[in-house]
Amino acid sequence: xxxxxxxxxxxxxxxxxxxxxxxxxxxxxxxxxxxxxxxxxxxxxxxxxxxxxxxxxxxxxxxxxxxxxxxxxxxxxxxxxxxxxxxxxxxxxxxxxxxxxxxxxxxxxxxxxxxxxxxxxxxxxxxxxxxxxxxxxxxxxxxxxxxxxxxxxxxxxxxxxxxxxxxxxxxxxxxxxxxxxxxxxxxxxxxxxxxxxxxxxxxxxxxxxxxxxxxxxxxxxxxxxxxxxxxxxxxxxxxxxxxxxxxxxxxxxxxxxxxxxxxxxxxxxxxxxxxxxxxxxxxxxxxxxxxxxxxxxxxxxxxxxxxxxxxxxxxxxxxxxxxxxxxxxxxxxxxxxxxxxxxxxxxxxxxxxxxxxxxxxxxxxxxxxxxxxxxxxxxxxxxxxxxxxxxxxxxxxxxxxxxxxxxxxxxxxxxxxxxxxxxxxxxxxxxxxxxxxxxxxxxxxxxxxxxxxxxxxxxxxxxxxxxxxxxxxxxxxxxxxxxxxxxxxxxxx
Numbered sequence: 001x002x003x004x005x006x007x008x009x010x011x012x013x014x015x016x017x018x019x020x021x022x023x024x025x026x027x028x029x030x031x032x033x034x035x036x037x038x039x040x041x042x043x044x045x046x047x048x049x050x051x052x053x054x055x056x057x058x059x060x061x062x063x064x065x066x067x068x069x070x071x072x073x074x075x076x077x078x079x080x081x082x083x084x085x086x087x088x089x090x091x092x093x094x095x096x097x098x099x100x101x102x103x104x105x106x107x108x109x110x111x112x113x114x115x116x117x118x119x120x121x122x123x124x125x126x127x128x129x130x131x132x133x134x135x136x137x138x139x140x141x142x143x144x145x146x147x148x149x150x151x152x153x154x155x156x157x158x159x160x161x162x163x164x165x166x167x168x169x170x171x172x173x174x175x176x177x178x179x180x181x182x183x184x185x186x187x188x189x190x191x192x193x194x195x196x197x198x199x200x201x202x203x204x205x206x207x208x209x210x211x212x213x214x215x216x217x218x219x220x221x222x223x224x225x226x227x228x229x230x231x232x233x234x235x236x237x238x239x240x241x242x243x244x245x246x247x248x249x250x251x252x253x254x255x256x257x258x259x260x261x262x263x264x265x266x267x268x269x270x271x272x273x274x275x276x277x278x279x280x281x282x283x284x285x286x287x288x289x290x291x292x293x294x295x296x297x298x299x300x301x302x303x304x305x306x307x308x309x310x311x312x313x314x315x316x317x318x319x320x321x322x323x324x325x326x327x328x329x330x331x332x333x334x335x336x337x338x339x340x341x342x343x344x345x346x347x348x349x350x351x352x353x354x355x356x357x358x359x360x361x362x363x364x365x366x367x368x369x370x371x372x373x374x375x376x377x378x379x380x381x382x383x384x385x386x387x388x389x390x391x392x393x394x395x396x397x398x399x400x401x402x403x404x405x406x407x408x409x410x411x412x413x414x415x416x417x418x419x420x421x422x423x424x425x426x427x428x429x430x431x432x433x434x435x436x437x438x439x440x441x442x443x444x445x446x447x448x449x450x451x452x453x454x455x456x457x458x459x460x461x462x463x464x465x466x467x468x469x470x471x472x473x474x475x476x477x478x479x480x481x482x483x484x485x486x487x488x489x490x491x492x493x
Contacts, residue, residue: 004134004417006030007117009103009354011093012041014139014390014406016084017062020091021410022137026417030137032097033119039088039097041141043081046184048165050191051077054183054298058232059239059401062087066232068225073215074298104128106136107357108385113426113493115386134426135386137413139406140352147343152179157324158338162188171195171338177326179318180342181207182458186297188342190305199305200312200334202326205455206285209297210265240474243400247473250292250399253450262291269303276307284315290453292398344458350392358384359429368393372465374439376430376489377481379409380416385427385493388413394442395477396459396468398451404474412481419486427493434489445471 003026008018011034022028038044053060057070060080065087071079088094098121105118115136119129146163153159160166162184176196178185181203193199217225225232249257266286273281285306287294306313316328326334350373356364362383367373373393375381381389390409391402420428446452446466451459459468470477486492 003028004421005132006135006137006417007103007115007131007133008032008137008139010034010041010139010141011039011088011097012043012139012141013062013084013403014141014410015039015041015137016088016093017407018137018139018388018390018410018413019093019096020064020087021414023091025414026421028417029096031131031133032093033101033103033117034097034099035102037099039094040081040084041139043077043084046163046165047077047167048162048184048188048191050187051184052187053080054295055401056239058236059243060403062403063236063407065090066225066229066236068229068232069222071216073217074212100124103354105355105357106387107361108359108387110359113385135388135413135417137388137390137410138351138354138392139390140350140354141391146341148341149343151318151321152339152341155321155324155326155339157336159341160338161341161343169338173197174337175335176200176338176340177202177334177336178340178342180344181205181297182342182344183295183297184344185342186299186302188340189311190299190301192340193305193308193310196310198310198312199308200314200326200336201306202314202318202328203284204315204317205289205294206287206315207294207297208262208265208287208291209269209285209299209302211268212298212300214300240400240404244473244475247399250450251472252448253290253453254448258290258292258450265291265296272303273307276304278307281306281313284313287455289455290450292450293453293455294457294459295398350389356384356387358387371463372439372443372461372467374435376435376438377412377484378470378477379412379481380428380430380435382430382432382435385429385491387429388416393467394439395470397474398459398469400474405470405477408478408481412484416484416486425492428486428490430490431488442471 006022006028008015008030011032015032019030019032022030036044052074056073057075061067067083100121100123102120103117104120107116109116114132114134117131146161158169171192172195174196175198177200178189179202248255249261270282314328316330318326319329320327324335351365364384375393378395379388390406395405451466451469459466461467
């Protein structure tokens with residue numbers, strides 16, 4: 001039997017898992033196209049000071065490749081990067097990867113029922129390659145394209161975005177401004193404070209910051225996990241179910257758990273700022289929206305860093321940037337040597353620079369830019385057959401590990417390919433009705449959640465509609481992907 005051909009775009013968690021499971025379960029050696037010179041996705045190009053996962057290490061890893069040697073509860077970037085390389089080496093994935101290759105266009109060719117990919121690899125050939133595949137697994141990822149606001153491009157000092165850190169630039173004795181209050185800023189600020197002369201933290205809105213309670217795993221614990229793997233399995237399961245069963249604090253903003261969570265985190269934040277004699281920061285740093293509306297910051301030293309005499313917290317919006325001077329709307333002028341942009345990523349369309357065209361030349365980029373992106377069960381898209389979107393619209397989490405989500409999505413794609421091979425079906429894409437029903441159902445479930453609590457976050461589109469998140473527990477996500485009706489919900493050819 002001739003096996004179908006599969007292209008995998010990206011080599012982060014989603015891309016690696018796609019390639020590994022396709023080979024294990026279907027015997028298909030997918031071709032992986034990676035835009036950079038190395039595997040790892042987010043954990044390859046995010047190398048800023050303090051970079052680490054904010055999901056516990058034993059959960060933020062593949063379920064089929066548990067790691068007994070995590071050094072800490074929350075492991076740093078280098079350790080996660082090394083873990084991904086170890087997994088890739090074990091499953092001999094590197095030989096399937098074509099590095100420094102951008103997939104710039106994917107077009108569905110109905111006449112041959114295949115995807116045509118246009119690949120750019122300037123270091124090898126000035127001409128773009130044209131390749132055809134039966135299926136595509138898109139592991140591009142949401143957090144990939146740095147967001148650089150236009151107003152900062154005129155800054156005449158050093159500009160560094162958190163997603164493309166310049167390790168050759170020395171921050172020692174520099175006056176530094178950090179723009180943003182999200183996860184990256186929360187990790188960067190305490191990591192560079194000792195080196196700088198002064199740090200100015202510009203925050204459009206503050207973040208809820210909970211204690212990280214970081215700890216190192218002892219050699220004995222690592223030994224137990226190595227030689228009693230069942231113990232490690234149950235430990236991971238405990239972390240997962242603890243996170244998932246606490247979903248009510250996010251899914252119902254008025255629930256007792258949500259109210260208690262807000263009170264507890266507020267007490268912690270007020271305690272830290274009071275202990276450092278900075279009660280004046282409390283009104284600035286306590287958000288007026290529910291805990292979880294924006295992603296919660298997890299840190300044991302961020303608030304202390306903001307309380308330092310070397311730090312200024314500026315909440316007034318930035319009005320102008322001229323030369324090396326940042327002026328806020330309240331008239332305060334701040335001169336700095338370096339500008340660190342912890343301003344997140346451009347997630348509009350979820351496809352980055354990739355252009356995707358489906359049946360009759362329909363542009364997926366355009367469809368998703370016009371409103372809330374619609375999918376069927378977060379993976380498939382009407383008019384785009386044999387395409388599996390991983391960690392795209394409706395599948396990002398605010399309370400648990402997206403690695404579990406991605407694994408479920410890959411499993412969905414593999415089960416669909418098995419079904420098609422068994423029934424000799426060349427292409428499948430969801431009906432418009434099935435997609436509309438699913439998308440409407442997702443949006444209806446955001447009502448009353450913390451994510452509708454009045455904040456502005458990267459979870460939303462420009463119209464304030466939530467486009468990234470899954471609105472229920474991970475267990476419900478897994479169950480949802482297993483309830484697929486190929487007979488009534490799909491168009492076959």
